[in-house]
Amino acid sequence: MIEKLRIMWSIPELRRKILLTLGLLAIYRIGFHIPLPMIAASDGAEPSGGAADFFEKVSIFAASDLRNATIFGLGIMPYISASIIFQLLGSVWKPLEELKKEGEAGRKKLNEYTRYLTVIICLVQSYLYLSLMLVGGDRIDPDFLVNGSLGIGWQVVAVLVMTCGTVFLMWLGEQIDEYGIGNGISLLIMAGILAQMPIALYELIGNMEYNLVGLGSGTIGVETLIILVVLFVSVVFGVVFITLGQRRIPTQSAKFTRGRRVYGGTKQFLPLRINQAGVMPIIFASSLLMIPGVMLGFLAARFEGGTSEMMLRASTTLSDGTSYFYNMLYILLIFFFCYFWTAITFNPKEMSDQLKESGTFIPGYRPGKRTTDHLERVMVRITYVGAAFLAIVAIVPTIVYASLGVPYSIAGFYGGTGLLIAVSVAFDLIQKIDSHLVMRNYRGMLES
Numbered sequence: 081m082i083e084k085l086r087i088m089w090s091i092p093e094l095r096r097k098i099l100l101t102l103g104l105l106a107i108y109r110i111g112f113h114i115p116l117p118m119i120a121a122s123d124g125a126e127p128s129g130g131a132a133d134f135f136e137k138v139s140i141f142a143a144s145d146l147r148n149a150t151i152f153g154l155g156i157m158p159y160i161s162a163s164i165i166f167q168l169l170g171s172v173w174k175p176l177e178e179l180k181k182e183g184e185a186g187r188k189k190l191n192e193y194t195r196y197l198t199v200i201i202c203l204v205q206s207y208l209y210l211s212l213m214l215v216g217g218d219r220i221d222p223d224f225l226v227n228g229s230l231g232i233g234w235q236v237v238a239v240l241v242m243t244c245g246t247v248f249l250m251w252l253g254e255q256i257d258e259y260g261i262g263n264g265i266s267l268l269i270m271a272g273i274l275a276q277m278p279i280a281l282y283e284l285i286g287n288m289e290y291n292l293v294g295l296g297s298g299t300i301g302v303e304t305l306i307i308l309v310v311l312f313v314s315v316v317f318g319v320v321f322i323t324l325g326q327r328r329i330p331t332q333s334a335k336f337t338r339g340r341r342v343y344g345g346t347k348q349f350l351p352l353r354i355n356q357a358g359v360m361p362i363i364f365a366s367s368l369l370m371i372p373g374v375m376l377g378f379l380a381a382r383f384e385g386g387t388s389e390m391m392l393r394a395s396t397t398l399s400d401g402t403s404y405f406y407n408m409l410y411i412l413l414i415f416f417f418c419y420f421w422t423a424i425t426f427n428p429k430e431m432s433d434q435l436k437e438s439g440t441f442i443p444g445y446r447p448g449k450r451t452t453d454h455l456e457r458v459m460v461r462i463t464y465v466g467a468a469f470l471a472i473v474a475i476v477p478t479i480v481y482a483s484l485g486v487p488y489s490i491a492g493f494y495g496g497t498g499l500l501i502a503v504s505v506a507f508d509l510i511q512k513i514d515s516h517l518v519m520r521n522y523r524g525m526l527e528s
Contacts, residue, residue, distance in 0.1 A: 087522055094261070094516045101260035104252050105271045111152035111249075112275075116241055118224040118234050119149050149238075151245040154205055156268050159250050162197040164360070166190060171424045198250060199243060206242035210235055261516075262509040270505040273498045280490045284308075287487075304484055312493070315476060319503045322469045325354040327462045329455070334439040350435075350442075352459060355466040357421040359500040362474050364421075365413035366497065369406070373398035402482040411471040418467035419460075428455035473500065 089095055170176040170190075179186040210230070224234050253264030288300045328349035376395035380388045400406055432452040435441060445451045481491035492498055514524035 084517075084523070084525055088513060088517065088525075091516065091520065094513070097259070097261040101256050101262065101267065104256055104260065104264075105267065108152070108249060108252055108268055108271060109275060111245060112148070112150050114151050116149045116151065116153075116238050118220055118230060118238060149209075151241055152249060153209070154202060154242050154246045155272060156246065156249050156253065156265055158201040158205060158246050159194070159198045159253075159265065160269075161201055162194045165197065166194055168424060195247075195250065199247065202243040202246045203239060206239045207235075209242070210238055261512050263505070266501070266505040266508065270502050273502055277493065280487075280493060283487055284490050300484075300486060304486070307484065308480070308486070308490075311476075311480065315473070315499065316503065318469070319473060319499055320507075322355055322466070323500075323503055323507065326351040327354060327458060328352075329442060329458065331435065331440050331442055334441070348440075350431075352455075352462060353466075354462050355469065356426055356459065356463060357418045357466065357470075358504065359497050360421050361414045361417035361467070361470055362497045362500065364417045365410055365474070368413060369398060369410060402478060407475050407478060410474060414471045414474055415467045418463055418470060422459060422463050426459055428452045428459065431455060470500075 088098075166176065170180050176190070179189055182189075220230050224230055230238075249268060250265075253268055256262065256264030256267060284300065284305075288305065290302065292301055292303055328351050331348050331350050333346050333348070373395045376391045376398065380391035380395060383391065397403065397405060429452045432448065432455060435451065436447040441447050442451055442454060445454045477488070477491040477493075480486060481488050484491075510525050517524055
């Protein structure tokens with residue numbers, strides 16, 4: 081591996097791409113330490129209560145940091161949200177579906193619409209964040225307060241600064257795509273996830289006792305650390321195994337003759353990913369569970385009597401990640417969104433038509449409807465396996481948090497969205513590096 085790293089670094093073009101990517105990622109991380117101009121210089125406080133839990137969980141997979149009011153506080157999530165919206169609309173709205181089929185011109189037009197929607201989402205999210213967390217709060221510098229609250233003009237400035245921060249991150253991602261290496265947006269998200277690891281490790285070491293204290297005592301001892309290390313390796317192994325897992329359907333191309341030569345007749349495989357939906361079901365399920373609990377908590381403060389108590393009880397039930405009800409609902413939502421997202425992104429009829437047009441068929445199944453039905457049956461079966469895997473990975477942090485007594489900032493790295501994104505992006509990055517090495521007749525990073 082050291083020799084492969086040396087070879088990778090010795091290629092001038094690849095070295096320039098890697099250095100440029102690292103430099104742009106460094107700029108991205110610096111922005112998370114630049115507060116908004118109206119935040120008090122001595123302010124080190126973060127939101128507390130239900131909002132703090134909400135922002136902490138969101139920041140794990142959103143590459144954002146809403147716990148601190150910075151210029152990059154919204155992260156890249158508004159752009160991801162806009163992309164998801166257009167991907168969903170492209171499956172149900174005819175004009176967008178036709179635009180996706182127009183090739184490069186259609187892709188550029190969709191990217192343009194996605195940028196416009198990103199700006200709109202940023203404006204809405206930054207305004208809501210300021211309204212809920214900052215306006216009239218103790219974190220504002222007194223020089224910016226008007227009658228005890230942040231002035232309208234400075235609210236507009238804060239909204240525009242946070243919006244411009246996200247647009248700048250979107251531009252950084254595009255520069256990495258064009259001049260760097262790897263997928264820019266994905267690398268920004270992974271950098272935001274991995275940047276929390278040193279803080280989590282520091283918190284783990286700071287609260288650790290270097291002797292045997294027994295499991296379930298509420299103190300992190302040597303035996304807890306050993307279990308965490310073994311569990312982390314096991315979970316990463318499982319995530320890698322399922323992420324790369326495929327169901328290969330055998331296919332055979334038809335033979336045809338040109339002159340005296342016979343072409344075709346070769347046997348190949350049609351790979352179907354076990355985890356076809358990727359990380360999206362966990363993002364949808366966790367967001368759907370977090371938002372009602374937080375909203376009910378805010379509404380409970382504005383009512384009195386039995387209504388307030390009922391809302392507060394419902395908010396606690398929906399926010400308690402260790403409860404049986406919460407986890408069962410979480411698993412059911414993951415299964416639902418797995419099948420929902422797979423149905424949107426995987427079109428067996430279109431794939432069957434492509435096989436038919438290329439003169440390829442699946443042995444034992446006639447081209448057309450029978451091939452379509454077979455592909456759909458196979459995808460339903462493997463989606464069940466992928467959904468079960470995602471459900472297990474999603475609740476591992478909760479199990480670690482509840483049974484071993486470690487902070488959620490540490491338990492969050494043992495599964496869930498953050499780990500899936502980090503593994504997927506790391507494999508994509510290695511494949512991009514391998515393409516440069518193989519092109520120059522070197523072995524790839526993953527080749528023995």
